Amino acid sequence: MKLNEIFCLDVIDFLKKIPMKSIDLCIADPPYNVSIEKWDMFKNENEYFSFMKRWLNLLLNRMKNEGSIYLFNNQYNSAVLVPFLKNKGWNLNNWITWYKKDGFHPSKTKYISNQETILYLTKNSYSHTFNYDDIRVPYLSSDRLESAQKKGISKNGKRWFPNAKGKLCTDVWEFSSDRHNKKINGKVQKNIHPTPKPEKMIERMILASSNEKDIVLDLFSGTGTTSYVAKKLNRFYIGCDNNKEYVEFSKKRLDNKC
Numbered sequence: 001m002k003l004n005e006i007f008c009l010d011v012i013d014f015l016k017k018i019p020m021k022s023i024d025l026c027i028a029d030p031p032y033n034v035s036i037e038k039w040d041m042f043k044n045e046n047e048y049f050s051f052m053k054r055w056l057n058l059l060l061n062r063m064k065n066e067g068s069i070y071l072f073n074n075q076y077n078s079a080v081l082v083p084f085l086k087n088k089g090w091n092l093n094n095w096i097t098w099y100k101k102d103g104f105h106p107s108k109t110k111y112i113s114n115q116e117t118i119l120y121l122t123k124n125s126y127s128h129t130f131n132y133d134d135i136r137v138p139y140l141s142s143d144r145l146e147s148a149q150k151k152g153i154s155k156n157g158k159r160w161f162p163n164a165k166g167k168l169c170t171d172v173w174e175f176s177s178d179r180h181n182k183k184i185n186g187k188v189q190k191n192i193h194p195t196p197k198p199e200k201m202i203e204r205m206i207l208a209s210s211n212e213k214d215i216v217l218d219l220f221s222g223t224g225t226t227s228y229v230a231k232k233l234n235r236f237y238i239g240c241d242n243n244k245e246y247v248e249f250s251k252k253r254l255d256n257k258c
């Protein structure tokens, strides 16, 4: 199948065209069944989970043995999918909490949901790519850091020196949603797509779980965020969404025309 292309196809037809064991990294951002758009509506939970399991079954066979998958969803759907994925032989390396820093649905009867889940899965626990040094994050305390860099800090009888690139990345990620970032005077703006993912968050996944020239699969590509970042980081990409308008937009984005 042609690389560096976004296909306007249903996910099932698309995945059937991908060769077995060919993908290094998949970032999958499917519908969540929360009725955010027409494409996010299912008759009931049964219909939703049978759709999810159908395409996941096809995807898992297309991943290389050393490959990695990042799967977006809400907590409830993720909790339902974890046993299914584990039964298929995949390890849940991390349940990543994306702290979005803006409310999903205002509510006065319960806490406002301000997070989404990203399941980080690999087939093998040790042989996958994980470039932890490329995704270090700043230390919290900059005051102590300066002196620690010079003199070190005593830890378990040894001197510890902070890493100049920052500390290791945890499984709680703080990124404002695109919807929030693009607000004007506090008002959400109408965009071509309701849920584009922040580029910086996708960048972290690609840097950590792939190397240059690897193949990144952008499943449910929407505005093409994953493909766009993969291209910027010298990875091959291949994407799919069944909405013509979104696919056309992503192609323009990839050509830097929007």
Ligand SMILES: C[S@@+](CC[C@H](N)C(=O)[O-])C[C@H]1O[C@@H](n2cnc3c(N)ncnc32)[C@H](O)[C@@H]1O
Residues within 6 Å of the ligand: 009, 010, 011, 012, 029, 030, 031, 039, 040, 193, 195, 196, 197, 220, 221, 222, 223, 224, 225, 226, 240, 241, 242, 243, 246
């Ligand atoms: C959560 S959005 C993805 C957003 C994307 N990550 C971005 O950054 O713009 C989910 C996407 O799945 C697409 N979609 C829904 N059902 C699909 C199907 N059966 N096959 C292919 N794409 C589908 C929708 O058109 C929508 O763009």
